[in-house]
Amino acid sequence: MNKDVPPAPFLLRGLALLMDCLLAMSLGMVVVVRLWLPIKHPNALAEMQAWSQSFLQAVASKADNTPIPAMSATMVQASEFLTLAFFTVVFAYFVANDMFLKGSSLGKKTFHLAVVNVKTLETPNGADRIARSGIKALCLLFYVPIVLLINFLIVPLFNKNRRALHDFVGRTRVIHAQKLIVDNDSGD
Numbered sequence: 001m002n003k004d005v006p007p008a009p010f011l012l013r014g015l016a017l018l019m020d021c022l023l024a025m026s027l028g029m030v031v032v033v034r035l036w037l038p039i040k041h042p043n044a045l046a047e048m049q050a051w052s053q054s055f056l057q058a059v060a061s062k063a064d065n066t067p068i069p070a071m072s073a074t075m076v077q078a079s080e081f082l083t084l085a086f087f088t089v090v091f092a093y094f095v096a097n098d099m100f101l102k103g104s105s106l107g108k109k110t111f112h113l114a115v116v117n118v119k120t121l122e123t124p125n126g127a128d129r130i131a132r133s134g135i136k137a138l139c140l141l142f143y144v145p146i147v148l149l150i151n152f153l154i155v156p157l158f159n160k161n162r163r164a165l166h167d168f169v170g171r172t173r174v175i176h177a178q179k180l181i182v183d184n185d186s187g188d
Contacts, residue, residue, distance in 0.1 A: 005121065007162035008113045008174040016107035017152070021140060023106060024093040025086075032085040037078065044078035051075060087141045094133035103129055103172070114177040115170075118161070124172050132170025139166070 037044055054069040071079070097105035103115040103123045115132070117124045124132070139151045151165040161173045 005175050007160075008176045010156070010162065012111045012113060012176070013162075013174055014152075016105065016111045016113055019107035019110060020094070020097070020105045024090045024140075027093055028086045028089040031089050032082060036085050037082065040081055041074065041078040044075065047072065047075055048078070083141070087137060090141050091134060091137040094137055095130055098129035098133055099126070108174070112177045113174055115172050115174055118163070118167075118171050118173045121175075124170060128170040128172060132166045132172055135166035135169045136164075 033045070051069060051071060058066045058068045094105065098115070101109060104113070108114065115124060115129075116122060117128070135151075139147055155168075156162040156164050161167075163173050167173055
């Protein structure tokens with residue numbers, strides 16, 4: 001097999017990630033906000049809405065020195081639950097995609113990209129796919145701009161195969177699947 005397959009174009013990879021993020025977050029909104037949150041914290045949505053309105057009023061009347069309202073203990077617990085629940089759903093989305101789509105995702109399939117083992121260009125094993133999904137989910141969920149910048153932009157720009165941090169952890173790389181098929185048909 002030709003190991004000189006070029007990395008997937010950055011733009012396609014970014015579009016696939018954006019599509020996957022939108023799908024994962026939409027799934028998270030349905031599962032977490034509509035199903036789990038009302039069971040675990042029944043009054044949380046109403047309390048969060050009231051707090052948000054108070055917060056916006058305090059910010060709008062900054063000249064009045066109106067204090068910014070503090071979150072109640074219940075809201076803090078609900079926020080912690082939301083963070084953990086969203087991580088679980090986003091992680092499950094990426095793992096399920098990797099497992100059922102053989103190392104790919106709906107976004108990658110749409111843009112004809114494939115995740116392959118960096119050495120063999122075969123579908124990565126299950127442990128590598130799970131590790132890769134976990135790092136990616138952590139980077140996306142705990143929105144820290146510098147971590148996102150490092151993982152999805154800086155690290156890929158400074159290595160030959162344009163591998164992100166989660167690719168290094170999972171011993172993978174992303175390629176254009178059609179390019180691999182053309183290369184295999186022409187020279188293998």
